[in-house]
Amino acid sequence: MARKSPRSKSLNAKHQATGNTPPQRSSAGSESSAAEKDERASLIVTLRTSTSNQKLIQSFMATPTRTLPPRAAKRKNYDDVFAAFHAYKRPRKDESESPPKVQPFVQYDRGRSDQHTSFDQHEIDWDDTSSLSSVPDDLSLDGEADDGPSLQYRPFDEPITEASIEQNLQQQTASPQLTEDRSPTSFKAVSPVPTPVFECHIPEKVYLSGNPTPPASVASTAETVPDEADDLKSLAEQLLAPRNPIKPEPSGQPEVWADTRMELCETLYYYRSYHGGCYATGGFARAFMFANSSHSRDYMDGSVIIARAGGGMKRDDSGQMKMSKDQTEGATVSSVRNNMRQYNPVVIITADNNPQAQIQPPHPYCVLDYFKVTNVWWEKSEGKKILRLRFEKLNSKKTSWWQPKDTAEIAKPGTLDPPIVQVCPKCNRDSQQTYLQGWMCLQPDCENFWRFSSPASNDLRDPEEGILMYDPRFLKQHTPWPNDDSNLPLGSLNAELTGNSILGEDCSRAHWSGVVCPDCGRCNSRLDWTGWKCRNPQCSFEKTPPHALIPSSSLHDPFNPLSTSYMYSRDLHSPLVDMSVSFADNYRINRFTIPGVNGFITHMIANKTVVEEPEGPDAMFELLQENDIGLARRSMGHDHFTRHYVVNYGMPYKFIAATASSPFTESAAPITLARSRLNWAAQYLLSKEDTSKSLSMIRDEWKPKEFNEVLALGYLEDQKISYHDDGETGLGPTIATLSLGATGTMRIRMKARHFNGVSKAGVYDSEAPLPGCAEYDKRLQLQQELRDLEASDRKAYTQRLKAIPRELGLKSGGNAKDAITMTLSHGDIVVMHGAELQKFYEHSVDHTGKLRFALTCRYIDPESLSENDKPSYEVMPDEGDYDGTRLPMPGA
Numbered sequence: 072m073a074r075k076s077p078r079s080k081s082l083n084a085k086h087q088a089t090g091n092t093p094p095q096r097s098s099a100g101s102e103s104s105a106a107e108k109d110e111r112a113s114l115i116v117t118l119r120t121s122t123s124n125q126k127l128i129q130s131f132m133a134t135p136t137r138t139l140p141p142r143a144a145k146r147k148n149y150d151d152v153f154a155a156f157h158a159y160k161r162p163r164k165d166e167s168e169s170p171p172k173v174q175p176f177v178q179y180d181r182g183r184s185d186q187h188t189s190f191d192q193h194e195i196d197w198d199d200t201s202s203l204s205s206v207p208d209d210l211s212l213d214g215e216a217d218d219g220p221s222l223q224y225r226p227f228d229e230p231i232t233e234a235s236i237e238q239n240l241q242q243q244t245a246s247p248q249l250t251e252d253r254s255p256t257s258f259k260a261v262s263p264v265p266t267p268v269f270e271c272h273i274p275e276k277v278y279l280s281g282n283p284t285p286p287a288s289v290a291s292t293a294e295t296v297p298d299e300a301d302d303l304k305s306l307a308e309q310l311l312a313p314r315n316p317i318k319p320e321p322s323g324q325p326e327v328w329a330d331t332r333m334e335l336c337e338t339l340y341y342y343r344s345y346h347g348g349c350y351a352t353g354g355f356a357r358a359f360m361f362a363n364s365s366h367s368r369d370y371m372d373g374s375v376i377i378a379r380a381g382g383g384m385k386r387d388d389s390g391q392m393k394m395s396k397d398q399t400e401g402a403t404v405s406s407v408r409n410n411m412r413q414y415n416p417v418v419i420i421t422a423d424n425n426p427q428a429q430i431q432p433p434h435p436y437c438v439l440d441y442f443k444v445t446n447v448w449w450e451k452s453e454g455k456k457i458l459r460l461r462f463e464k465l466n467s468k469k470t471s472w473w474q475p476k477d478t479a480e481i482a483k484p485g486t487l488d489p490p491i492v493q494v495c496p497k498c499n500r501d502s503q504q505t506y507l508q509g510w511m512c513l514q515p516d517c518e519n520f521w522r523f524s525s526p527a528s529n530d531l532r533d534p535e536e537g538i539l540m541y542d543p544r545f546l547k548q549h550t551p552w553p554n555d556d557s558n559l560p561l562g563s564l565n566a567e568l569t570g571n572s573i574l575g576e577d578c579s580r581a582h583w584s585g586v587v588c589p590d591c592g593r594c595n596s597r598l599d600w601t602g603w604k605c606r607n608p609q610c611s612f613e614k615t616p617p618h619a620l621i622p623s624s625s626l627h628d629p630f631n632p633l634s635t636s637y638m639y640s641r642d643l644h645s646p647l648v649d650m651s652v653s654f655a656d657n658y659r660i661n662r663f664t665i666p667g668v669n670g671f672i673t674h675m676i677a678n679k680t681v682v683e684e685p686e687g688p689d690a691m692f693e694l695l696q697e698n699d700i701g702l703a704r705r706s707m708g709h710d711h712f713t714r715h716y717v718v719n720y721g722m723p724y725k726f727i728a729a730t731a732s733s734p735f736t737e738s739a740a741p742i743t744l745a746r747s748r749l750n751w752a753a754q755y756l757l758s759k760e761d762t763s764k765s766l767s768m769i770r771d772e773w774k775p776k777e778f779n780e781v782l783a784l785g786y787l788e789d790q791k792i793s794y795h796d797d798g799e800t801g802l803g804p805t806i807a808t809l810s811l812g813a814t815g816t817m818r819i820r821m822k823a824r825h826f827n828g829v830s831k832a833g834v835y836d837s838e839a840p841l842p843g844c845a846e847y848d849k850r851l852q853l854q855q856e857l858r859d860l861e862a863s864d865r866k867a868y869t870q871r872l873k874a875i876p877r878e879l880g881l882k883s884g885g886n887a888k889d890a891i892t893m894t895l896s897h898g899d900i901v902v903m904h905g906a907e908l909q910k911f912y913e914h915s916v917d918h919t920g921k922l923r924f925a926l927t928c929r930y931i932d933p934e935s936l937s938e939n940d941k942p943s944y945e946v947m948p949d950e951g952d953y954d955g956t957r958l959p960m961p962g963a
């Protein structure tokens with residue numbers, strides 16, 4: 072057993088009032104003269120046989136200074152001696168003598184061998200580090216991040232030290248914020264306000280003999296925690312004590328929290344990562360989330376967090392997530408380096424299943440605070456190179472709510488001696504000592520990377536990962552930043568926006584982002600069109616931001632001016648699609664047909680006469696803003712909601728999300744006005760399709776199956792409806808939509824299944840191929856062969872279906888290009904006709920303005936609805952009598 076000794080003075084030593092504790096650089100050894108070596112050897116042997124470590128230190132310190140390197144001799148504290156002691160080769164007295172007995176390291180018991188610590192369903196065996204790497208990509212970069220501005224990054228292997236901070240600052244001489252005091256050992260960063268805010272001292276590199284490239288053989292560390300480190304070890308044991316599976320309560324409550332990931336990502340501008348554990352955008356990391364994906368050497372306390380930079384993991388045969396190859400520096404780490412260079416803190420969020428949390432987080436997602444990223448360094452885990460990150464709380468004065476209740480933090484950053492920094496004898500670059508077992512070079516391209524050198528020989532040894540124990544001086548170092556102790560806001564300010572300074576501002580992205588409830592801190596998505604409601608049952612916060620009416624007159628596009636003549640077309644289509652154009656009754660009518668598909672798509676482009684007619688699109692657009700028609704984002708299950716707002720009138724419509732329906736009798740005027748207009752438009756177009764029938768004949772045929780449902784969709788800025796079809800049973804086959812407000816873009820493409828001809832399981836789809844699909848000609852040629860085989864040999868047919876995808880190079884992934892892209896202006900109507908259109912093709916709509924509505928009409932066969940879905944009210948027939956042909960003709 073390692074002996075307990077009273078905590079050394081140095082461990083408790085408080086540093087300068089500034090709290091700055093620059094890492095000290097000790098030597099990795101040097102070539103000494105033979106006499107010096109002998110002298111030191113005898114000294115060390117003497118020291119090792121002495122009974123107490125204190126004695127050892129005293130006698131070592133008392134050694135004539137000529138035998139010590141000048142700087143080491145001047146240092147009068149335990150850690151310097153400890154470092155120098157380990158940096159020096161310990162020679163044997165003579166070759167016959169057995170090597171000095173190395174005190175066996177008592178294995179750090181992180182949970183006792185019989186203890187398996189379970190957190191939720193995540194079974195953690197502390198002795199088996201692999202079980203902790205079982206969740207993918209926890210720190211992987213979210214899709215929204217980009218590579219950011221091209222900045223000059225710090226070389227990837229360079230740890231962050233005061234020297235490198237100084238170097239950064241020197242590189243920023245162009246910045247008006249910084250002026251430098253170029254004295255060799257200090258610098259000052261001066262803010263535009265008169266007081267200097269940041270000062271740190273740059274230690275010089277120290278070599279035992281002053282030789283900058285000491286031979287490898289001299290550098291020496293042991294993979295044990297030496298006796299001399301008893302105090303550090305007992306401190307490390309306290310810091311790294313295994314997390315109790317029954318976690319204590321926190322001492323406080325989070326300022327900001329969320330119940331669901333969607334609410335978190337919609338509310339917090341600094342965390343928009345739906346899948347990854349890091350949100351980085353514009354070249355900077357904004358926030359990290361720590362959940363149950365954890366590495367065995369990850370660490371979290373009230374001020375410091377250590378984590379693996381994510382990515383690079385793959386599921387192995389047993390289903391476990393494992394590093395399959397060395398990690399490489401990706402966009403996340405580049406972003407993090409930018410954060411370090413420019414002192415941008417990141418926000419850290421914990422999920423309630425984070426095994427490193429010392430407490431049980433009170434909500435599924437809790438925001439901790441702003442942290443500095445202080446170190447990025449390389450290690451190895453199970454033979455693969457991994458990147459590690461250290462975070463330190465930015466505002467040391469603010470209490471950490473996640474500190475266990477009724478406990479004090481074991482050691483605050485900056486209260487211990489600084490970490491040991493050694494220069495690698497092989498690559499001549501320095502690294503901090505991260506583990507108590509000894510110093511290792513952390514430069515991934517160095518031969519000596521991640522290896523201890525034996526105390527008794529020149530051998531380099533890989534560390535035994537399971538027993539590594541953080542050096543408290545590394546863990547608890549203080550890395551000064553010029554903006555230390557700033558108090559940055561964690562919440563969103565959306566609830567405070569007034570939104571009326573620019574027309575449409577209250578429809579902006581910020582306005583439909585979530586809010587942090589000012590009463591309870593919960594993140595709340597804006598699920599209602601009218602505003603925010605806190606969904607915490609214990610809270611009654613509501614906010615209905617005032618809406619400034621966007622007048623229809625503001626919709627007019629000066630580059631596509633409205634006129635009473637026929638309007639310009641901005642529709643595009645692939646060469647495969649047939650298009651005809653006609654002009655009639657104030658509409659330009661673009662009609663598209665797709666080969667192989669029964670049906671058509673017609674875009675009726677409205678002119679000024681249509682748009683401005685009484686009770687027409689202009690009036691409807693304004694009425695929809697003035698009336699609350701019950702628009703809301705609908706649940707799609709699993710805490711996901713549609714991105715747009717939706718409400719249904721008339722026959723209930725089971726869209727992707729079950730949508731509440733109301734009778735037409737309770738609807739606002741635009742709903743019934745749109746129904747009447749779209750019933751007219753459909754009949755009008757159908758009469759043009761079949762010229763053998765008069766409009767009144769068409770009307771008689773149409774009436775029993777007239778549109779009996781209106782689905783109103785409301786889109787604020789950046790909202791859209793993704794690719795989908797309207798081909799549910801009992802629906803259609805004619806669907807018509809009136810566009811109101813901002814200009815939309817409707818895209819129509821072949822569904823991936825038909826385009827690729829392969830199911831998700833990789834089996835060929837033997838349906839007749841559609842023109843325009845992948846490998847159309849080859850697939851067409853296979854048709855007869857497949858039909859024959861299907862009839863003659865079922866087994867061979869099935870095998871053939873499995874073989875074809877590879878034969879033709881067909882893949883199940885990948886989407887078809889858009890076949891038709893239509894620009895939908897205010898007042899335009901789109902009519903889609905034909906069940907096959909919905910079966911084989913899908914459509915999406917987005918817009919680039921602030922506010923858009925789409926009113927879509929369908930016929931829903933009441934018999935197709937289950938008893939539960941049938942309406943409790945009567946769906947009244949369309950009593951409107953809209954007739955677009957009554958309008959004055961263009962040019963009239």
Ligand SMILES: O=C(O)CCC(=O)C(=O)O
Pocket residue numbers: 782784792797808810815914915916924925927
């Ligand atoms: O927003 C639109 O114009 C289209 C709406 C739509 O696709 C639908 O209601 O199915």
